[in-house]
Amino acid sequence: MDAEWLARIQFALTIGIHFLFPPLSIGLAWLLVVVEGLAWRRRDPVWESAGRFFGKVLALTFGVGVATGIVMEFQFGTNWSRYSTFVGDIFGAPLAAEGVFAFFLESVFLGLYLFGRGRVSRGLHWFSILMVAVGATLSAFWILVANSWQQTPAGFEVREGRAVLTSFSEAVFNPSMWVRFFHTMDAALIAGAFAMAGIAALWRIREQGGEVAARTLRVGIAAGLLFAVLAVFPTGHEHARQVARTQPEKFAAIEGLYETQTGAPLVLFALPHREPPTLKAKIEIPSLTSWMAFGDPEAEIQGIDRFPANEIPPLWMTFVSFHNMVILGMWFIGMMALGAFLWWRGRLDGTRWYQWLLVASAPLPLVACQFGWVAAEVGRQPWAVYRLLRTADAYSVTVGVPELVFSIVLLGGIGALLIGLYLFLLNRQVARGPESVQEVP
Template identity: 45%
Template sequence: MDALMLSRIQFAVTAGFHFIFVPLTLGLVVLIAFMQTVYVRTGDRDYLRMTKFWGKLFLINFAIGVVTGITLEFQFGMNWAEYSKYVGDIFGAPLAIEATVAFFLESVFLGIWIFGWKKVSKRVHLFSIWMVALGSNLSALWILIANGWMQHPVGYTIINGRAELTDFTAVILSPYAWLKFFHTATSGWVIGAFFVMGVSAYHLLKGNEVQIFKKSMKTAAIFGLFSSLAVAGIGDFHAAEVAKTQPSKFAAMESIWETEKGAPVILFAIPDEEGERNSVELFPIPKLASFMAFKEWNAEVTGLRDIPAKDRPPVTPVFLGFRLMVGLGALFILLAGTALYYLRKGTLSNKKWLLRALLYSIPLPYIAAQLGWIVAEVGRQPWIVYGLMRTEDGVSVNLTTQQVAISLAGFFIFYGTLMLIDFYLLFKFSAKGPEKEGRRTAEAV
């Protein structure tokens, strides 16, 4: 492999590792803020214990997630210097705002929340966790505005071989960026909800702290059902935006080879990229791809054969990634809805099969989120900035294969170690359960 491919693998590995931690932060902090709100409004001490228990798990994940994110931005200068030269005038602005506004907002109020028990009023303390939730999601917004520009560049002009910013408003109000943000943020909420549901199911199966974990399960099931439905709805609008701005990606997502009106969705296919066709097609749904793309049943969808081969993304990983992501999304709606149904009937504790399913489902939203990034980023290829700059032109010119190989090996070891530490600590403190009501809890109020 050459330096280009190794650099692509390195960024994929580091971004993928980082995104193991980010979505749980986005989702879990909202649930914690809601739990603390219930405690402050009602005085129900169960919600205080829930806040502290889930808050401890949030802090473990947050601390390790921050470490994994630091190295990402350095790669723009080290591995992707040509890209940085070309788009730095535009790409750097959202990232600078993320670091100086959103991350500082998140970090300052997180400090108040961690150290402010009994040192500030209950309402100030509650306000701090909601600000952490706001800061976390704002941080995601600015990063995804930057990524959204790579997917659909707007508000720029080319001067002396560089993309220079001409309309900052167009960049920050890009429909592509906002749809991507809401789709990503709500997927993080799903991860947070299913994490809480899975851990709660573990304790309900063991009969531990039943009252606490029934309340946690109910809170997470409601949030998980809402978030799963939101992901599906926003994803539909996002697919339409992709069809308008990135027809090659949409064609790969559906493995559509021929341009046609009333294009179907093929539920299962085996793409044959060399033969420019699908070798297997099963369960077609007539005209659905046209409706998804343009909200018209007979709209024309561009096929891959009408896109130059050098401009097509790898079809198989994009098509399969999209199918698996959508299938998992449907499963999340079913699981959250079923859990909520039995909670309302008061029989969830008797449904051991469902509790086990929720426990074993903890990794599935993570997988769905990673698949979404595969669809987004592999589907953008061969462009690092869609339609403007090819990925091969963005790599640093003086980078050697040996340099990237050494750093890639180091990242594997470093990030792998951090992931094992995170999983160990989350498992340890998740299995331990909340602290018993006593002096420490009382003093924290």
């Protein structure tokens, strides 16, 4: 295997490991803003206990997220030096802005939130978790600015083999930026809601946690239903419409449209084959993709056949990951709608099978995040920067195969260890349950 593929594997591995944690941190931080706010304003010991518990989960998640994320700040330079040279004039600025506006805010205020309880006023303590959530959101904003620029570059010109900034606002608010930010933020909120609901459901099953479990279960379901719906419409829908307009070969790959056609169907399920590109065992709804993407059931959609063979993304991986993400998205709506129904009928606390389903579903939003990310990033191939710089021309030529093997084993090994320890410690925290409810002083 050559250095290019090893560099690709290392990036996929390290970003994949890292991306398990930030969505959960972001989602939990915003849910904690609500929970801690209720604890503060209502002086309610149940919300207080819930805040203490999920604050510990946030600390653990955030800690592993930061540890796995440090790699990302350096990896563009270490492993993608030709990419860094090409895009530095544009891509570096959002990364630096993420440090200045986001990392400092979330890290400094997380310390105040975790260790300031009882030391600062309750209002300032609530403000500190709010700043953690705002910081985490700004971090998502800036990193998605940078990544969206790779997908739909804007506000630049190429001079002497480098992309040079011509308009900062056009580069930041590039055509895919807002939809990708909202869709990803929404996914993070789903991840937080399912984690909270799943943990609370496990407490109900084990008959521990009392009122804390009952209330956090409801917070999780209410937030989960809201954001699961928003993930499909409007954020997911608008994101797909944007891809159809700005990256047509990626759209054709994820939707499984291999031939240019008017009245393109929506493929619900199929098994993609590579040579020649075909879909087997296909279940589809006629004309729906044309209608959803362009508002016209007869609209022509470019298929993979319209693009040169060396400019199309891998077909199998993009189709499968995109469709699995969509299937999971539907599952999330169904799960939370069912929960809301049981809540309305007054059967939420007693329905064991539903609680078990919630526990089993708790990690699935993170799986969906990974699928979505694969669809987005593999769907951009063979480009590191869409139609400007090929991934094959982006990796560091100075880093050899032995060094890459060493770093993949090192970073992959540490990542696997941290995931294992995270699950072990999270499981212990959940088993111990929330602290017994005390009167608020």
